Amino acid sequence: MSHSVHAPNNPLTRFITQDENCWQLNQYQMQGGYDGLKRALTVSGPAVLDEIKESNLRGRGGAGFPTGLKWSFVPQGDDAPHPKYMIVNADEMEPGAYKDRLLLEKTPHQIIEGLIIGGYTLDADIGYIFIRGDYYTAIKHIEIALKECYDNNLLGKNILGSAFNFEIHIHTSAGRYICGEETALINSLEGKRANPRAKPPFPQVAGLWGKPTIVNNVETYCNLPHIINFGASWFKSLGRFKDAGTKIFGVSGRVKTPGLWELPMGTPIGEIIDNYAGGMCDGYKLKGFLPGGGSTDFLLEKHFDTPMDYDEIGKQKSRMGTGTIIILDDKYCPVAMVLNLVKFFAQESCGWCTPCREGLPWAQVLLEKIEQGKGELSDIKQLEDLCKFAAPGNTFCALAPGAVEPLQSALIYFRDDFELHISQKSCPYCSEAYSEDINDQ
């Protein structure tokens, strides 16, 4: 495959300009939008898949599964079942994550282009964009973008004069965090209760309505046009460490300039926090941070040199997750922060398997007890037990293991804080009046 030479180093955000209409088709196309699709249509689906495999692209939803490998399980050839489905998982609800929102609002065509390329690659028939219902602007933009595509032969029959037909529908989610789990998403799309499904069968083989289905994150799809356009080796060259490409990283919390930046994979954590987020606000010290959103283990300042690279962060016993860092400063109670997160995940448990359904509310009760100054030392042991209880493999899906990650690491790194809550029978971070107020409740 031949590739464009003028390769950018910020492929995902290069279309985003100050112009508030930069998301529209004409602007997108002016800057080279849909060139990737046009290029893909000149070669065969398997050739595109080879390019994606070659690019080393890993899923940007959090788990980092190699995209090309995932796609290669979809049955191909004349005997393959049809329709095949391609789904964009745009149900971004992870605490601290807002990277997909940027892409959805500002570059809807980039997502659609990626989706069409994906459909072409796997000979799929129908695409769905499963989007968080609260993303009103994004929904509006995607709806308009889809219409623009149908009007310009980018969707529908014989796309751009090729023999390829593809439809895309948008589905706004009714709002459950668990819908971000790909099989729960599929159930939800089928109109069923959003419980995760048993695997096998994997969705690639029997997913939506029992047909081969691919579910990928918004950001993953956004990378596709550029990989096709500029080539796998260009894509690999973007990464500063082992992983390929760029990623949208974010920082939230008490830093000087919280926000989102497209940076090469493998950018060291400290660089993101200090250089891009401007370091801690005056008067606050960094106590710890969640490197990849609300369902990842805490890391400390000592991990600043770790590159934001799936495997490297894994070595530090955390996960890159969504790449959106949440900062815990020295003036905020770690117990309260963990409680807040556990409460969210307990609320969002679908109620299917025991460790998640019963274990998370249990942890929530214990954390509330400790935060209110009513905790006992045995509660810490119980919390540890509950973290082990909800470990990967013990639960039906990844929700509960992710939910206890901040808790299990907080119990290690901030154990003193837990013990202080218990020994002084109140939250050391709250003013006395505040803690009494909580106690009264």
Place this chain on the structure above:
Amino acid sequence: MTNKVTLYVDNIAYQVSDDINLLQACLNLNMDLPYFCWHPAMGSVGACRQCAVMQYQNEEDTRGRLVMSCMTPVTDGMRISLKNEKAHTFRATNIEAIMTNHPHDCPVCEEGGDCHLQDMTLLSCHIKRRYPGTKRTHNNQYLGPFLNHEMNRCIGCYRCVRFYRDYCGGDDLNVFASKNNIYFGRAEPGTLENEFSGNLAEVCPTGVFTDKPFSQHYIRKWDLQTSPSICTHCSIGCNTYAAERGGKLRKINNRHHPDINGHFLCDRGRFGYEHANIDNKTTHVWLRGDQEHQTNILSYNQTHMKLAQWINEPNAHVIGIGSVRASIENNAALHKLVGAKNFYAGIKQVELSQLQFLAKAYKSSQISLSSLKEIEHSDAVFLIGEDVTQTAPRLALSIRQMTKNEGLKKAAELGIKPWQDEAVRNIRQEDKSPLIIINTHNTRLSDVAKYNINLSPDKQLSLLLEIEQYLKNPHNDYSDATLKITQALLKADRPTIITGTYNFDVTLLSTCLRVSVLLKQHKTHSGFYCATSSINALGLSLFCQPEQDLDNLIFQTEEKPPSSLIIMETDLYRYYSNEKITSWLNKIKNIIVIDHIITDTVKMADLVLPASSLFEQDATWLNAEARMQHSYAVMPMEKMRQTSWQWLCQHNLLEDNQAIVKYIQDIAPQLTPMSQFLQNDKTHFSVARQAMRSSARTAFYANIDVKEYAPKKDNKSQLNFSMEGLPAFRQSTLNNSQHKINTPITGVWSPKWNSHQAINKAGYNSCKIDINLGIKIFDDLKPKHSKLPKLQDPSHSSSLAHTIVCPQHHIYTNDELAGYANSIQQLVPKLAISLNQNMSNKLSVKSGESININSDDYCLSLPCTINDTIADDIILVPINEFIKLGSNIQVSSITDGEHNE
């Protein structure tokens, strides 16, 4: 095909089959591995996480990996540990988590002592509660007369919704909300609509859904006396456990039979037992006095003198009417007493013709009778002219399972095991094995039917005749329906043809049989099933000559009535108008009625002999698939009651069971294997009907007498009405010894497994003595190349199925005895005639207006309801009204006059 493979559990090697999951394998090996969401009939979903075990990759692997045994296939050389501390801790924490919201209400919970959750809690060693929070609470719902609802006890295993929705196809029970607040119930309170809802009481591992009629006379499980019984509320012959205390039948539970009911019963069978408890029952011998309203109670001696006097009086002509709800033994005893010529079946002519035709056809090697299990495993069903959900409900549940086989096939292609329930469902989606229904209207099974064709009976017959022609000579000039149906049937490997006798159409039945024969020529593994009207309908027909039916009896004796008439266990008023029966009975000098309840017929008797109910007698029954099964008494007989054959034995010289069986072998050689059920030998071992801990037995009758009465003796079986004898769970230990006990186990209890759920564990490898599975009487008798009989006299087709009036069945009205149960009475629909809009226009009636039906014997007038799934040109009349109609039927609307003006 299943293979035996080696499984190492805690380093000990076992041989297990490889087609099951690890949990099942461990349970089959009698290991104590706790579980909740798995169910042998519903498969695995991996929700509860309770069955976790440690799996090792090989002998060297010491770390292992925690796996859910229900989700893990057994493979050769697999190494697992149940005892591993990590696995044990996980299971203990898991049950502790499950119990965080479970109330401590065992002492007031009806599940207590019969509770899977109690068993599992102990098995998992959860003793101390650490959870400090408050428990969540829910509102409970009114779910109708069959089930109590106590949602606070819910442990979220999802079995109820999986059973109700996925297994039974119900849609009015669901799971709502999320996290630990999940709620299993209806969108709003109301009666659960599905005909199998009662199983929820057994499917639920704890006390969320409990048996409501049982609540009204509740007794702890360990105080119940239980014995293996057969459900007599339809022709399927499901296996049940009947449980009793103090002379009152308390509860019916499912008894696993692999080929018939499996793990589930219908609600009619589960809740229809109260005919045994009602006040309106016979207890003494009553002789009509000389004066009006005067009844004398006779002693046994007086009774037999009276009987002898009437039977032996000069010029005595004694007629006996046998019954479809009476056992083979009882019918035989009456047959002997009155003689073959004078024995009549207590059913109408058309039904006897149907049954006798069936019995003849079943002898043919061209017909293979399917069991319910075989139906479940078939890959196409052609259901003709019978609303089986209403007439033989358990059969409908099996047919529904059959439709899932297409999904299993697809799953197998993807390497998914059949027990991976949720995975299979996701793969299956809407793909179904073909179910083709020809009926008069849409039924409960229509939602899973590939083709559902509603036609009037004459059109049903023509379609079937066309299908017959196609199978003889396939070409493309047939109607679209014929081509579609035959293609679906011929595409299958094991198609089954299912029909029933409740359409009262002999011609249709014989055509079904011919089609079945033709299909078998194409498909060797095709099967046939015909539901009959009652548990022993087929058995009764074997004792009768053609024309020995009620229609003929009444017609023939109109002029010359018999001197004495013995009516056994049947209510003639169910078959004819009151006037017709009363005027006929009034002509007969001596009417003797043997029954256990006071029916309208009993009220006409001159001599009433109190019979034992099903639950007081050992009896043998022949179900619709010609399978002979034996049921055992659960309680001694009350007061003067005797089993019907015992009342007659002094007069017919059949003095004991053995003599009766011998007589039966003479008059119906097909029933010869019946002798296998005989077992009077108590010399070696006998079995207790009561649990070992049966308590308060000394106090139970303390209001009557301070002394404890000796338990009543049971001379007829190897079972005792007491705690004495072998406990049920030990029976299987005797299986291989010379001291074999032939009776099925009397109850489900074994150490650590107290609840009825233990049957899920036992269901797979419980002691399976062949005789306990029943005997299919035609299986061994079939001479090769024996042909289907020809329908001899076309006049037989003078059926009840008149051109426009067809019967409409209802699960809660079709069966006589179930109608005595209060819970079931509450669900009996209002009597109404149903028809479609075209027909209502034709008759000029609107919904709610009345329709008159006049016939020679019976006239009725009922309001009508419109149902547009009903075929054109017919009206549906409730069965109990329909059956009373005679010939010359005229249908008119009340408003006819007005319209004519």
